[in-house]
Amino acid sequence: MIPAWLYDFRVQAIIVALLAFALYANTFKHEYALDDTIVIVKNEYVHEGFAGIDDIFTKDAFDSYYKQFNSSNQLSGGRYRPLSIVTFAIEQQFFGAVPVDKVDSVLARGLSYEMKSKEEQQFLRNMHIRHVFNVLWYMACVVVLLYFFRYIVFRDNHIMALIAAVLFTAHPIHTEVVANVKSRDEIMSLLLLCGTFIYAFKYYENKKIITLISAMVCLFMAFLAKEYAISMILLLPLAFYVFNGFTIGQCFMAVLPYLGVVGAYLAWRFSIVAPMNESSDNDLLNNPYANADKTEQLATKISTSLNYVKLLIFPHPLSSDYSYNTIPYKNFSHPQVWASLIVHGALFRWMFKFFTKRHVLSFALAFYLLNLLIVCNLIFNIGGTMGERLIFHSSVGFCIIVAYFLYKAMEMIKPAATGRLAIAGCVVLITALYGFKTIDRNQYWFNDETLFAEDIKTTPNSVLVNSNVASSYINMAEAEKDTVKKFEALRTGVKYYNKVLQIHPTFVSGYMNRGVAYLKLGIPDSAKFNYDMARKLYPNYPKLYEVYYNLGVCYYLSGRLQEAIGIWQQVMQMEPKYIVAQQSINTATQQLMAAQQAMLQQQQAAQQPPKK
Template sequence: MAKKKSKKPTPKKRTPATDYSKWIAAAGIFVFAFLLYSNTLHHGFVLDDDLVCKKNDFVQSGISGLKDIFTHSWYYGFAHTADRYYRPMMLAGLAVETSLFGKSAGVYHTMNVLYYALGSVFLFFVIRLLFRRKNILFPLAITLLFTAHPLHTEVVANIKSRDEIFAFLGLLGVVYGMVQYNRKSNVTYFILALISYFFAILSKEGALAILGIVPLVLYFFIEISWKKILVQTGAFGIIAAIYFAIRMGIIDHHPNSFETIDNSLFAIQSASNRLATAIGMIGTYFKLLIFPHPLSFDYSYNTFPELSWTNGKVLASLAASVGLIYLTINGLRSKKPLSFAILFFAITFVITSNLFFLIGATFAERFMFVPLLGFCIAVIVLLWEYLDLEERQNYPLFYGILGVVLLGYSAKTFTQNKIWESDTTLFSTGILTAPNSARTQSFYGVMHIRKAATEKDVNKKKELLNIAVKRLQNSINIYPKFTEAYQHLASAYEAQNNVPLALEAYKKAIESNAEYFPAMTNMGILFYKNKNYDQAEFYLKKALTFAPNHALTHRVLGLLYKDKMQYDLAITHFKNALDAQYNKTHLMDLGMLYEKMGNTEMAIFYNEKIKELL
């Protein structure tokens, strides 16, 4: 008689109401991310924060500045001239925060940390969605590794780099929407993905690379035909085309060329050596992904000198890259997670890699913000497979390895955050980590000019200005065509009351860049202060040919014509200054001029306008 087969008890399905593990993990991720960057909440404004936030008129206008933000290029609210970038979404976020919470740096830093913490949580759910058959520890480990990595400090601790966080949130929205759309056949998710893509590319142009991530995700995680993959990807191509159509109507179509000071690869004449150097820099990225030390806020000319194909760094980087290509191809047909991770890294990095075209920066830690996710997935995949966790469940060793790495990364991140507290802490550290950077030397010099401006002790002031001059001369020695360094050197000489050397430095700034209007304006101001009205007028007018809406230049010309009693011209330039920058100073200039002219009615008119601003 045959034995009855005993039925195995059917395991109880976890219902959404009782499956608390994912929510506990999500809460833990949020707290971890927030605490990790909690020491940035009271940081100040640094580097380019002036351009996009502190001195950006559109952002400082709050919600009322949103129209201008979406109808002008990125830096227009600061410089009042068009530029090559269109990134309104980040500026819009800052403007809304200004209206709701005020204009302190702490507000913007707090929001940066909140967005990052929420992004980390969203990442956990997206990775869990992609690898839905994996133990929850798998997406949790990837997320924690990504969140803790020190290469993120530049983005999270710097207000200006909010664009990277927003672009990343958009990417996550695209991946989540596309996977859910194809698994649930709900068109709402597809619309969410398209909106997320538009949000991402309005945050930063580099997010256009998501167009390559869409087919990658569909191929590896969704069982659909290539025809459907191409059709769905095409919809994102339409969004990209709409973005370009909007962008072309707003940006400067003839921007200044990228400069060697920003990207040292422009200085390399040999195309072969230029490519070799770029590949060598990729090796540095690989090294920082694994061992992120030392880190620097700046990698400008000449941090990375020219390399040839016989250089050991280039050969090592090339060998590593070839190895990654082999691993990718080897697992492509079988859709191995490692292949996905490597391709994700490559697609999101290619735009900023300087391999196929040169961009406006040599190297930057922020360029790894999104690609780093591919690295984190690869690390956890390899560790998971090496420890054979699916079969042997050797979790204690996995916990141990992951714990040590997270502890080291978190400690580095927390200490690196402190460097971004102010320009002083940033530049003082940068001079040690990137001494061969002309820009770092220049920044360090400018820092001492600022200190000297507030120093009361005459001897200390003199010492600070001497240091400034020395560092700025170092900067020029590294890169003799560094226009801004000459400009700052002139400012240092002015502070030393050395007018001849200041004028000479301004002239060299203009010689290095014939369209550099700030030096022309400053020369005009210096001549004006010394009552040399003819030379002042010449340089101020010349500055306006390159920056016709520059408020300061118009104001000084107005003051000059007022002194010369050419009141009609003074009124014209004062009004131009007011149109470019509506503020108390420019209103006061007009009010005082009309009062001097005996036009009481107009003087009262502008004085009333001043009261409206108070």
């Protein structure tokens, strides 16, 4: 017999919550990585605390970052996900909000490699706390997910619900979602979607209007967390059909109030998100299929979807980035394309087959496939090829399926006691393996340096991974006191940027940062070539005049006064009010004239006959 206490919700909730805490406690001392920079570190509205909340709700999620690069929306459809960003702003209010009139100086100062200043050290301590909050959000999410399983999906089998919740909690593919603070939007989205299901079903039990309103509020907030809530248009009526035995007509009537929520959200969203910058569609980092023809685009998108199945079944190796050129373009002669078509075709077939039987597997397959359709680029352009965080919602369907078949396998084993022991051993073994991988993977999310140094082994052709590894070497050189080691780090950074620009010849940041490395190496001609390329590709690069001013300084320190003056004259054309450049021109001109005068005197002296 399975002990009676194991069926109790409180016991099961403690199990999954403690499991989540144990698996992710090693992230509490982490710093920031990946998109944390865009969403938190470089987000003026977050730094402003409560004062920034209005802007967070009325602007694109990346608005602050775009402004700092003199740009606008670079992603198809924009990104409107204010809910998680508001939580970051609230946290910042208690950490210490930055006054609105001083936030620009905070963003401009940035963070150095060694984190020496008091402000930098305080920022990292704040990030530690944010990581703790992320784990707490995840614990809340898996507990609500457990309740969703018990109350709706496995209402007659609470052990099956526990198995599904445990598998979901421990799955290593979720490490990006929990270990990367920015991905709190994924956690909040799933939590609120589960809340929508729960309140929607409770309404048909108690018929209280407050319950219906609660369900509608949860759905609207789920939209504010992330756009994935659009899948509820089909998943909610399907759940009523499968689990409550509603007719098709009853399902349609039941979902009508929620369609109003969807309409209100879409109207609000489209009034806020700006149209995409037209040039961004040709940027390989925002549109990785820009260099592929229509056939290659379709074939590559189809084949890439199979990668998610593989990672859910066998989550190794994992990577933080799958952008250009990690996944090469494919055509319909590639076997993975057809394997993906066969696998997903079979999944859709089984979903419809089980639908007629009102079977739980129909709902599980729909949960997986509908959420996959949102992120696989076949319907919506997500601005990337794939990402482990993007399968977070779909993995719920996967865990339902695995839990179902594990439990059914137990029932087939006789005697029953042996079956129960076998299933317990199987779940413990899977959880242990998942847990080991999760804890191991977490350590690399410490910061950008540790993350990309590891992931370049997995995705060696990724532009972003190579670029970030290169940047980390340049940052290390900045902190290095030994000249030999400093120059070695800079040359290594240049080597990685050479690879980046070989893969992506129009990558502006690649040229700009390689130019910085050459400048630090004291090679101004190579720095100038890179800056000129960046300027040609992106004339509106922020504070370009300061970059060229530093280039002029490098020429000046090399004793090449004429070249320095020429560069500073360009600076004055870019920014006529930049007085420092004019002062430098005056100083260098005086030195050049003095040097020319001295040379002329030497020549005249050499031409005079010697005195007798």
